[in-house]
Amino acid sequence: MKKKSNTDEFREIEAELDAFIKAKVEEQTAKVIYQREFSTMEKHYSFVIWNVDKVSFTTRKYLRRPVINKRATAEHVRQLREYFNVLTTEGEIIFHASHNDKYKTSTGIWLSEIDNDHYAFDEESLSDAIAKHNKIYDEKYAPREGCIPCDYCKKQVPLDKVVKQKIWYRGRDSFGIARSLTRIGNFCSGECAMNEQCSCEG
Ligand SMILES: [Zn+2]
Numbered sequence: 001m002k003k004k005s006n007t008d009e010f011r012e013i014e015a016e017l018d019a020f021i022k023a024k025v026e027e028q029t030a031k032v033i034y035q036r037e038f039s040t041m042e043k044h045y046s047f048v049i050w051n052v053d054k055v056s057f058t059t060r061k062y063l064r065r066p067v068i069n070k071r072a073t074a075e076h077v078r079q080l081r082e083y084f085n086v087l088t089t090e091g092e093i094i095f096h097a098s099h100n101d102k103y104k105t106s107t108g109i110w111l112s113e114i115d116n117d118h119y120a121f122d123e124e125s126l127s128d129a130i131a132k133h134n135k136i137y138d139e140k141y142a143p144r145e146g147c148i149p150c151d152y153c154k155k156q157v158p159l160d161k162v163v164k165q166k167i168w169y170r171g172r173d174s175f176g177i178a179r180s181l182t183r184i185g186n187f188c189s190g191e192c193a194m195n196e197q198c199s200c201e202g
Contacts, residue, residue, distance in 0.1 A: 005072075006072040006073055006077050007072040009072070010077050013077070014080065017080070017083075017087070020087075021056075021087075024057040024091070025055045025093070028095070028111075030095065030121050031051070032049050032050060032052060032121075033049075033052060033095060033119055034048070034049055034050075034119065034121070034123050035047065035049075035109075035118065035119050036048075036118050036130055043137070044134050044137055045130045045134060045137075046130065047126060047130070049099075050107065051100065052096070053098055054095075055093060055095055055096070056093070056094050056096065057092070057093055057094075058092070059090045059092065063083065063086060063087075065083055066079040066080045092111055092112060094111070095111070097109055117129045140155045140156065141154055141155060141156060143156070146159055147159065148162065149186075150186065150189075151186055151187055151192070151196055152187055152188075152192035152193070152195050152199075153192050155188050157186070157187070157188040161188070162187070162188075163186075163187040163192075163193055164185070164186060164187075165184070165185055167182065167183055167184070167185045167193070167200055168181070168182050168200065168201075169181055169182070169183070169200040170200075
């Protein structure tokens with residue numbers, strides 16, 4: 001029997017590779033992905049809905065798929081096999097998704113990121129994480145009568161418990177000259193006041 005040419009072998013691996021990727025991609029049927037709105041602790045969370053435009057199977061590290069013009073060398077065959085190997089062991093599904101807003105914001109979400117805490121395939125799965133966050137918000141951060149937010153951690157502090165502290169920071173005075181300035185900050189604790197002072201010193 002005649003030995004297969006490198007080019008034939010290359011084309012065979014290519015076909016096998018394409019079938020492998022196609023099968024992986026076809027397992028994914030999600031049309032939308034729900035994201036827990038990413039924000040600070042200072043507001044209620046809700047959902048962001050991403051529309052899935054395309055699904056790919058690839059690796060997180062940059063890897064160029066070997067291609068040939070007409071003829072393959074043994075080296076081409078070796079490189080394609082190696083590429084296939086890496087894809088088999090490290091490949092992952094990525095969802096290319098976008099918003100229908102005027103900015104057409106788009107993103108890539110890896111399958112492993114869909115953890116029912118930050119991302120989920122359905123609204124239901126995210127609602128626990130959102131409810132948990134919102135409960136903490138209501139208890140600690142929601143504006144309350146007789147309280148003000150701590151300048152550093154943003155938690156509500158009863159007015160009679162506020163720690164007032166002078167914070168030194170670098171800024172410009174009304175003449176535009178760089179100076180060391182001060183302001184009085186409101187904090188829940190000495191620790192937050194210290195953290196705020198540290199963040200001002202950069
Ligand atoms: Zn605080």
